[in-house]
Amino acid sequence: MNEDSSIAKVADILREEAHRLGPGAKLRSSRELVRELGVSPVTVSRAIARLTAEGRVITRPGSGAFAAPGRRASSEASDSSWQTVALGDRVVDDTGVAGLLAEPGEGVIPLTGGYLNANLRPARELSAAAARAVRRPDAWALPPLSGLPELRRWFAGEVGVSRNDVLVVSGGQAALSHAFRALAAPGEPVLVETPTYPGALATAKLAGLRAVAVPVDRDGVRPELLAEAFAVTGARVFYCQPTLHNPTGATLTPERREQVLAVARAAGAFIIEDDFSRYLATSTPPPALVSMDDHGTVVHVLSLSKISAPSLRVAGLIARGPAARRLRASQVVESFFVARPLQETAVEFVTSPAWRRHLLAARREIGERQRLLLTLLARHLPAAEVHLVPPGGLHLWVRLPDETDEPALVERAHRAGALVSPGAIYYPAEPPGPRIRLTHTAPADHAELTEGVVRLASAFERG
Template structure:
């Protein structure tokens, strides 16, 4: 069971229980609640803490937890509609980012999600690294604004650049946001792959930019189409995921990598390389675009989050020349720097023997899960076409038969007990066909993957 959803579920039950009791009534003990609801003491503690924060209950050390005095009811709902005029038309749409963050209820098989399954996360190794990091003398002081020198050197080693080219930032999404705002003027166009990661589309629009789609095929973006898009739009940036592209899983071949750099240089534009899945490889991963770029065309983003745990939000941004100064200035103004304890923890972990062992385990397990999910799809829903099997990443990208509505199928699938992601949000404009993105990382195990596909098959039959 997802721990956060367990806490929320227990809090809902205890909130309802407290509502029916008089103020001052003692709530059942933590031990009683643990036994009654068959949850861990940690879950009970967190649920009670949530209710304390809400003012539903109060705790009295040595005595227990009691129903709080009822708050006086508001005399009426205040009219806040004036805010719509003050805020104007511009809004931030979080849907693209929230897609992979919404908890899946118990009983629903998750074929959605963008993180490693709980059993594959290096929780113990991270806890040990965090404990070691916290004991460092300067762990709670301010780090250098560009990041810990040793961590910058580690990120530099991934790209063949120098540590001075690296800025330690707070996760891939934050880094994308910084890079977009540093490189593209407000209101300007930014070229993006189509399909692409919905969080990128959301970040671009939230920054006041216009994402312009450049189609991809089985080998990624075509340099000739990219060059045409630069010429047509006057864009000064192209955001891409050349290694284990989300959602298709494609890897841009060497000739296209060279063509992308050539097209950008001829246009006097930047390439923002989102290298989010490098450590999710099932074999060898090609060198990043930035490794062959001396001119400073590429702004490279490498994140640790996907290969570790959702809250290890640490990434490295590689940039050279004036754009590097602009990105560093933007981070300094926005958030100063990522928390030093988190940087120290990341450094401890990637410098330990646990890191290569973890990567080997991730590679083997993701390959096994990918193969099981692909085989189950071939057996139970052969009408979903898989153009290819990715050699890294967390997803399969499947094309649905013509005439099917991917959004409607998503709702039907949920009613049949399986959560899937429709393909539509991955396109910055109208999609050319209906697609699904199916994650093999979120389900509890391979048996759950097979069961999820069986439920998806039933949903497909019901949709026709």
Template sequence: MYEDNASDTVIGVLREIRTLARDGAPGDRLPSVRTLVARHHVSPLTVQAAIRTASAEGLVDVQPGKGSYIAAPRAETPTADLSWQSVALGPGRQGEEVLSSLLAVPSEHAITLSSGYIDSTLQPVTALGAALARAARQPTSWERGPIEGRHDLRGWFAREAGGRLRAADMTICSGGQPALATAFRGLAAPGDVLLVESPTYLGAIAAGRDAGLRVVPVPADADGVRPDLLADAFRRTGARLFYCQPLHANPHGGVLATSRRADVLAAAADAGAFIMEDDWARGLTIDGTPPPPLAADDVNGHVVYLRSLTKVVAPGLRVAAIGARGVAGTRLRTARVLDDFFVAGPLQAATIDFVTSPAWRRHFTALRSGLHTRRDALLAALRTHLPHLAPSTPPSGGLHVWLRLPEDVDESALVTAAAAQNVVVFGGRPWFAAEAPAPHLRLSIGGAPADSYDDGVRRLSRAFTTV
């Protein structure tokens, strides 16, 4: 049987092609697609994917109608001295290194317990591919569309938010991170204060600082941000913008309690401020029924609503929407123009096709089951191999388990030791806008196969013995 979706099979074919290119001579013909199919027991699509990769690496010269040949080596070029660039560019942007390390692709032998995306087996790639194919056949999808995005897609996001948001209030962005950058530029000026939950999404901290904002933390717990401390922070700092994740907050998984929602809205209203609601985890609830977005309770336009599909569908679906009523909505659309004008038409067309099809609901039924299995597998592994770290209350949704480490553990050393055991984890320090009260780890419950968690946590427990 062919295994078109198995990346390991592509790697196996690619490994042979690389060996042949290394040991052969330029111009030697490589085995045909048919030969490689028979040798590796894979499909022609898998072989062609491996050949394309080898061609991109400069190892193979593909000649249509003739076959594939070992490419001539590239001519050696003099060693360049690029050291002058460090002087010319000066210090790097704040948060750049942390985000890069979080998004780095691990080795094929590592078990990844740090991913912020769902595992490939949970992604509805067949339905997405069909939607994208249909979109590509629509001539209008290739034309320049409105800067704010397709009206039908904006309307869908507005309906999902509930409350008083309408299609005209929404702007389509190429993912949640660009939407955050747009919001911080559009709603604040360099030097302004940005309040954030503590801990919070490190990408929001980085985007705020990159926009020249002074990021100030407000303590949060399992029930979300504390309204009394939020009100104090507004009064003390004069802030006019507060970023929060009311549903399954990244990294700690907290959900804003029903008893706190009205007080949080009141704190913003009293301060004449905006709440930037990042609803990134809508669709990732495992237990129970999720509360509606905070935007659904907003009367006077204090909530700026952000919803991305990247985390809940697939990393390649870089589509999000940000919405606000009144002048704030106009400011967001203006700031959006400075990014990349508009999101690609075929991607928008494929998105509205997918989210309005039966495949959308089927995906979330399967996703909930898959996350439930993975969460329980991770918690069981923690109780077996690291019982002193296992949380007493499992997260009700989201993609992460937030672990507080013993005070004497150096989390950076632990992350390094875990990497030596071929398990990738991420420390807690970058998720705090100020000093971290204790060392932490953020482990993923969605980014790895269900049967890998026991081995991954076993490797992590070995790392503990070395720090």
């Protein structure tokens, strides 16, 4: 141990020396090192052996040790252009998702984003839950492959299904990837609402699926168009957000929920119900599709990160029948299971009094910020037309006058210090006109929200 730490120390010194002197340079001799560092010759030679193994140093018998030639420079330095041929045409487009996750620049007020602002997250409570979780002796052991029983039971209770129907996965995005891949084969169509969540479009595309758009109105997706889309495309999967739909805020009415289920069932198709907003509603939403489903039609995604924090990457993926078995098998083969400490933390958090307290506080703040944003828009941006005032959620969906140049406005707003989400990215097909999505929970506080809208309005006026 003592000897090993001396070796590590000498290796660190030599690593730094090799880096500083540059490729090909001769390092101090072993004799010099022994003298100057006051260590044994064995320690020096072991440290050099370690750096040789790392490929940082080469030794020439009789001449000493040299900094290795710069062969492990980063990607830019070496010629990897042969890869372009080897990789072929399957380029992965992550601009949409990376854009959603991008941090705003210094001084820029975010009016976009899929998570609560850091000020609204229960970070301290999550850390307390994690501290309790990792105290358990088996915190780092293999969990049951489908997830911790307590966590599965909790997810099941939230939507009224059996615990056996729940698979714990690494967050909502991973759940969508699993579902698209397991339920449809590359090349097949998948029906999606239009507009819809760009992250779902990106995962569907990565799974090789073709997204076919079905329009929504203020009551959610239109069942008669859904039925027609199934008939025309032969799709076996419909992806939707029936509650506080992103970006429009529409919530599917109870009547339409029955119709949508009947339509999918008649088409022999699955519904992927992305219930990302369950805990963002300011009034009780209608029952989830999965809780109305008798036939294994619905595959339900229940995410915890939206209401808590981005790094609580835990979601419940609920399914029944052969689809459930396929989803489970896919996760086991792809990534084994979700790290146990995260699962234990989630259980600790959602079963603690802090959970209900946080839900109430978040709902109150969502309501206040939504009202404030409506007031600000009426005052500073009267030309903007709010699509609908949803009972909760993080965003308002805003229609702009037809003559507005949407990309130019987004760009001008950004230069003015307000980041908004352009409407175009939500449409799998042609956008119907200029729109933006405004996220009231992204700014740090009410003052920042106000200032953000003022900046947006000034950018609009200069348009």
